[in-house]
Amino acid sequence: MIAEFASPDSEAALMALLATKADPGLIAGGTDLLIASGNLPAAQVVVDLGHISSFRQVKLAEDALFVGAGVTVAAIARDPLIARHCPVLGQAAVNFGSVQIRNRATIGGNVANGSPAADLPPALVAARAEAVLRAPEGETSLPVADLLSRRPIVGRRQVIVGFRLPLGDGSGIGAFVKLGRRQEPTISRLTLAAAGPRGALRLVAGAIGPAPRRLAGAEAALNAGADGFLPALEDDVLAAIPGRASAAYKSRAIRALGLDLLDRITKASEDAE
Secondary structure (H helix, E strand, O other): OOOOEEOOOOHHHHHHHHHHOOOEEEEOOOOOHHHOOOOOOOOOEEEEOOOOHHHHOEEEEOOEEEEEOOOEHHHHHHOHHHHHHOHHHHHHHHOOOOHHHHHHOEHHHHHHOOOOOOOHHHHHHHOOOEEEEEEOOEEEEEEHHHHHOOOOOOOOOOEEEEEEEEOOOOOOEEEEEEEOOOOOOOOOOEEEEEEEOOOOOEEEEEOOOOOOEEOHHHHHHHHHOOOOHHHHHHHHHHHHOOOOOOHHHHHHHHHHHHHHHHHHHHHHHHHHO
């Protein structure tokens, strides 16, 4: 049973709250929690993160682009700094849910919720993003890929304050494509995210396991410019979902999605010249 509701307006106020509450429940956009079946999770206090202005910042900081955990998906989709320095994340945001969901959902919530079908995590992993976490005891950071591999993703008195996206990836090519049952909104059945300099792109798949997965064979073929990219992509994805009834359907869909990815990469390369 919920005993209290709090809405801190600064990181300092949030840390003070987390230091004194044994069982806080954090909520950002609430797009998953508010439509969940059953009751809200039991918590000593439910903490609304939506009034902390620093969580909604997108800024250049030293050798990285910092995206606050409270930045909405809609804001990511239209942000010029993200479009310039991390286009794969901007494309993932454009393909995310519906207009209404994009206006509420936050990047921090999309990561912290840990859904295997989440759209932003594969883009963040491809972009070599680091998550910045804070607790009353101090701050820590770790690659998003490592964060998503642990359970719980966020500790009881921890909060994701933002993400650092490293700069200096050369041309900054990025591409994101998605397979779903319908156009919008849809739960992803397969996503592909590619990011990095020309010839050294990192290729990551989502919705084929509990966390985004790097596709080593397909990535090597993609960067070699070889004709073998589509069969390598099919092999890598099907190896990750052995025995699934959807494998026959996905064999055809994987190749089609791979062609879409190649088209986006080609256009991004041309634009970078």
